[in-house]
Amino acid sequence: MKIGMMSAWNQDAGPSIHAELIGREWIKMGHELRIFSFFRTDFHGTAIVDKDEDYVVRCFTTSRAERQSLDARPFVEFHSDFFVTQDLTMLPMDELAKIFHHLRRRAKTITVIHDRVLSSNPSFYQFEWNTIVCSGKRFVEFLKEAFPEEKIYVIPHPYNEWRAGDKIQARKKLNLPLDRKIILIFGQRVKEFMETLPAISDLQPDYSVLLLVVTRKGIEELRKGTTLPIEIREESPDIKRLYDYLHASDAMILHRKSIEGVVHSSTTYQCLGSGCPIVALNSNFFEPFSEEILKYDDLDELKKCLTDIIEEKERYRTAKLAAERVVKQNSPKNIATKFIKLFESL
Numbered sequence: 001m002k003i004g005m006m007s008a009w010n011q012d013a014g015p016s017i018h019a020e021l022i023g024r025e026w027i028k029m030g031h032e033l034r035i036f037s038f039f040r041t042d043f044h045g046t047a048i049v050d051k052d053e054d055y056v057v058r059c060f061t062t063s064r065a066e067r068q069s070l071d072a073r074p075f076v077e078f079h080s081d082f083f084v085t086q087d088l089t090m091l092p093m094d095e096l097a098k099i100f101h102h103l104r105r106r107a108k109t110i111t112v113i114h115d116r117v118l119s120s121n122p123s124f125y126q127f128e129w130n131t132i133v134c135s136g137k138r139f140v141e142f143l144k145e146a147f148p149e150e151k152i153y154v155i156p157h158p159y160n161e162w163r164a165g166d167k168i169q170a171r172k173k174l175n176l177p178l179d180r181k182i183i184l185i186f187g188q189r190v191k192e193f194m195e196t197l198p199a200i201s202d203l204q205p206d207y208s209v210l211l212l213v214v215t216r217k218g219i220e221e222l223r224k225g226t227t228l229p230i231e232i233r234e235e236s237p238d239i240k241r242l243y244d245y246l247h248a249s250d251a252m253i254l255h256r257k258s259i260e261g262v263v264h265s266s267t268t269y270q271c272l273g274s275g276c277p278i279v280a281l282n283s284n285f286f287e288p289f290s291e292e293i294l295k296y297d298d299l300d301e302l303k304k305c306l307t308d309i310i311e312e313k314e315r316y317r318t319a320k321l322a323a324e325r326v327v328k329q330n331s332p333k334n335i336a337t338k339f340i341k342l343f344e345s346l
Helices: 012-028 073-077 095-107 137-143 167-174 191-200 219-224 239-248 266-274 299-310 314-329 332-345
Strands: 002-006 032-038 056-060 084-086 108-111 131-134 153-154 181-186 209-214 228-231 253-254 277-280 294-296
Touching: 002 137, 002 294, 012 032, 012 084, 012 266, 012 332, 032 153, 056 073, 073 095, 084 095, 095 108, 108 332, 131 137, 131 332, 137 153, 167 239, 167 332, 181 191, 191 209, 191 253, 191 299, 209 239, 219 228, 239 266, 253 266, 253 299, 266 277, 266 314, 277 299, 294 299, 294 314, 299 314
Parallel strands: 002 032, 002 084, 032 056, 084 108, 108 131, 131 153, 181 209, 181 253, 209 228, 253 277, 277 294
Antiparallel strands: none
């Protein structure tokens, strides 16, 4: 198959993670893939984290650019059998619409939804898709208000493949202490984690704790906000480097409060395959996940979750087994195969 996919790529963003996980599997399966992505000067996400592969073409702006542009040549020169978009609302929709009829002459068209509510932008509704893919029934409920339900297809979100690592070796590689309990905070929303710091500090009398922060934002505020021993790495790591940090850590905290609409934590899909336990605020970002992560409602519960992990209690052991099971069930290979079967059905 020749598959064209218009998406964020090699970037710290949920749609990019989704696209990369299935796209690289399509390459392994022997399909021909062309990625159309954002200009490096106008990208979607917080950072470009890796070098582009030779099948990636950066040829358009985001929808938020002051002046949207799209180079049509890469699209019309690659004769796709299937044309996929990821996160349509971030793409230059009106520019894409000008060549969409040309793409539809040769290719079946598929859009993968990452929106949390129906778009208010009229440009979103101008395309005639062969099918609309979403990752769960929560998305179907609002999508069916605007699209024929028979065109909506559910394919679960892929997880990064299961790659548990050696904690001691990872710490040596990263020059991290071997004798501490390391709690990891990763990402570009460090401010959101400030209110979790008292719970982590409360572990100190009983355990030797190090707070490991991997981020490029909010660093000074974090330094001033805690007396905890803290190690800050100013990085936007690629997935291999990120997994080194996860393998070195005893737990990772994800603290995102509920917002309106259907949302999920792309970081969980990205990181659960490391084997590092994830402790998450009980919000709608983590609604799709069950016993494979540990959830808390308040700081007392957060402390209890971290204690259960450090002492390797039953809840920790249950989460570890469940995480491996769900990651393998929804591996990149399995989810990429589901997309190929959908393409074949079209």
